[in-house]
Amino acid sequence: MPALRRIVAALLAAPLLAQCAPAQAENAVKLPAAAYDPAVKASRATAVLAGGCFWGVEGVFSNVKGVISVESGYHGGSKATARYELTHDGTSGHAEAVRIVYDPAQVSYGTLLRILFSVVADPTLRNRQGPDAGPQYRAAIVPMDATQRQVATAYLAQIGKGGYFKRPVIVPVESYKSFYPAEANHQNFMRLHPSNPYIVRWDAPKLAALKKLFPAFVRATPAP
Numbered sequence: 001m002p003a004l005r006r007i008v009a010a011l012l013a014a015p016l017l018a019q020c021a022p023a024q025a026e027n028a029v030k031l032p033a034a035a036y037d038p039a040v041k042a043s044r045a046t047a048v049l050a051g052g053c054f055w056g057v058e059g060v061f062s063n064v065k066g067v068i069s070v071e072s073g074y075h076g077g078s079k080a081t082a083r084y085e086l087t088h089d090g091t092s093g094h095a096e097a098v099r100i101v102y103d104p105a106q107v108s109y110g111t112l113l114r115i116l117f118s119v120v121a122d123p124t125l126r127n128r129q130g131p132d133a134g135p136q137y138r139a140a141i142v143p144m145d146a147t148q149r150q151v152a153t154a155y156l157a158q159i160g161k162g163g164y165f166k167r168p169v170i171v172p173v174e175s176y177k178s179f180y181p182a183e184a185n186h187q188n189f190m191r192l193h194p195s196n197p198y199i200v201r202w203d204a205p206k207l208a209a210l211k212k213l214f215p216a217f218v219r220a221t222p223a224p
Contacts, residue, residue, distance in 0.1 A: 028119045028209035029164050034110025036154040038147060044068065045104045047112050048075055048142035048179055050095040051121030052129025056203030057098045059190030060120050060210055062222040066106025069224050071099045072182040072189070075142055075174075082180035090127075090134035097142065099179050107217065109148050113141065113155050115217065117171075119209040123159065124167035130202045142174050149173060191222055 051057045054072035062070045074082040077093030087094045100112065117123045121139040129137050141156075143149035152173050160169035181187075190199050190207070211218050 028206075028213055029117075030213045031114050031118045031159055031164060032162065033114060034108070034151060034155045035158055037108050037110030037151055040104035040109070040147070042104055044101055045109070046144050047100040047102065047109060047148070048097055048144065048176060049100065049112065049116055050075065050097040050138060050140040050142070051116055052096070052137045052139065053132055053198075053202070054096040054098055054182065054186065055189040055199065056206050057096075057116075057120055058188070059199075059203055060115065060206050061098060061100050061112070062188075062191070062224075063207060063210060063219050064102075064107060064112070064115060064223075065217050065219045066103045067219070067223045068101045068103060070101075072186050073097055073099060074180045074182060076140075076177060079178065079180060084183055084186065087136045088134075090136055092136065094136055094180075095138050095140055096136055096182075097140070097179065099181075109151050110155060111217065113152060115210065115214060117159060118213060119206050121171075122165075123156070123169045123171040124165050126170055139171050140174050141171060142176050144176055188224075 049057065058070045058072045061067055074087065074094040075097040076095050081087065081092035082094060086092055087096070102112065121129055123139060125139065127133065127135045127138045129139060141152040143152050156169055156171055156173070159165070189196075190203055193199055194204070
């Protein structure tokens with residue numbers, strides 16, 4: 001079923017669409033490239049990232065050059081609670097997350113983190129992003145190996161010390177457990193429902209910011 005709570009919140013804000021959507025893109029922060037970001041000699045790599053509602057996270061990263069595929073899902077809890085309706089009370093342990101398969105020769109792990117915190121998620125917020133509150137909407141980095149963990153830790157320290165934000169950077173680096181794909185109606189949601197009020201108000205501006213701030217990283221057509 002549709003995410004009713006998100007749609008209601010967006011509808012309440014509908015009169016503000018014209019002035020608020022551009023402001024979201026304009027307020028995005030173009031963070032620096034990761035200072036520590038070693039090359040990976042592989043044809044494919046996987047990243048698991050959380051940045052609030054997975055609709056927008058997936059929608060942005062599917063437009064990043066070098067990304068092969070993006071899948072919305074759940075990370076942090078058990079298989080038994082990896083269902084949309086069971087994550088709403090914040091007790092499941094899950095975060096709405098995405099699993100990104102990418103070509104390290106075209107886009108690095110550090111670049112994915114740079115894009116995440118520049119245009120997708122505010123790294124100074126705890127257990128919320130945009131209009132969505134609760135641990136299921138936390139921003140988080142979930143390294144898949146030791147190198148990714150080193151890059152993540154170094155980048156969080158780098159942007160935390162750089163004075164790019166008014167508040168401390170508090171994004172957790174979580175240990176990978178299992179990634180559970182979300183229901184079919186949540187996959188490619190932004191692409192399939194561009195006129196959805198939540199997408200228009202909260203997620204389309206993130207994609208606009210990607211295209212404005214990082215045009216060299218934008219794919220000609222979205223990844224599947």
